[in-house]
Amino acid sequence: MELPVSSPAELSRLRARIVALEGVGADAVPGAVALGLPELDAALPWGGLALGCLHEVTVAGSGSGPGSGPADGAATAFSAVLLGRLAAGAGKPALWISRGDMPYAPGLAALGLSPERLVMVQPHRAAQCLWVLEEGLRCRALAGVLAEVRDVDLTAARRLQLAARASGVPAVLLNHGPSGGTAVTRWGVESSPSRGDPALGVGRWCWHVELLRCRGRGVDDQGRVAAWEVEWDEQARGLRLAAPAADRAIAPGRLRAAG
Known part of the structure; x- marks a missing residue:
């Protein structure tokens, strides 16, 4: 059986259609926002978080659902950092679609995600969440949309991708279920022990972050693109690599008190 020969113009339109369905490609990036940490930005082909597509953050132990402890909190916090970078980079408000309890505004x-730049929506049903998410992605007045999702099927994911592609508005999917496989980047986040001095009380937020999928990048033997130990510097309002854990000398004052 002979296949019909397509013209170059038809092939070009087909390639463009595939790119639109699957997300950004190396030659079709509408823009990116740097995450502010050179090591993370260098791992992404676009020099930052690509606009106009879907990004997924996975939650360790997602089978227990939203609000399932430190792992869930770490993924939520990292997602908030991504949304904050998008809002600051575009100078526009961002949309947060919550399926559980509303996030703590001071946190x-x-x-880095100021309440003045945030619109919160709390749908009651999954179908409502997807509708709000798609409508948000069509709104060019938004810097980005974060949605807490579960079990997004392939058809819904493609609709979301097309909406993001048309407007240039990116989505951060905080996924409490299995991966849909259509996101341009997929991040796995777990909490890590703080590297701060115990004498000073609670230290900085510290996370183990894995880039599990990134279009245009291969994976290593462990099935990931790259991994880092990062912490949030509240004063500088940015991410930085966490210092390696090490034994610290005990302060003389504490030695006397212990003796």
Whole structure:
């Protein structure tokens, strides 16, 4: 059986259609926002978080659903950092679609996501969440949309991708279920022990971040693109690599008190 020969113009239109369905490609990036940490930005082909597409953040132990402890909190906090970078980079408000409890506003502000730049929506059903998400992605007045999702099927994911592609508005999917496989980047986040001095009380937020999928990048033997130990610097309002864990000398004052 002979296949019909397509013209170059038809092939070009087909390639463009595939790119639109699958997300950005190396030659079709509408823009990107730097994450502010050179090591993370260098791992992404666009020099930052690509606009106009879907990004997924996975939650360790997602089978227990939203609000399932430190792993869930780490993924939520990292997602808030991504949304805050998008809002600051575009100078526009961002949309947060919550399926569980509303996030704590002072905590979001400490992670660089100011309440003045945030619109919160709390749908009651999954179908409503997807509708709000798609409508948000069509709104060019938004810097980005974060949605807490679960079990997004392939058809819904492609609709979301097409909406993001048309407007240039990116989505951060905080996924409490299995991966849909259509996101341009997929991040796995877990909490890590703080590297701060225990004498000073609670240290900085510290996370183990894995880039599990990135279009245009291959994976290593462990099935990931790259991995980092990062912490949030609240004063500088940015991410930085966490110092390696090490034994610290005990302060003389504490030695006397212990003796």
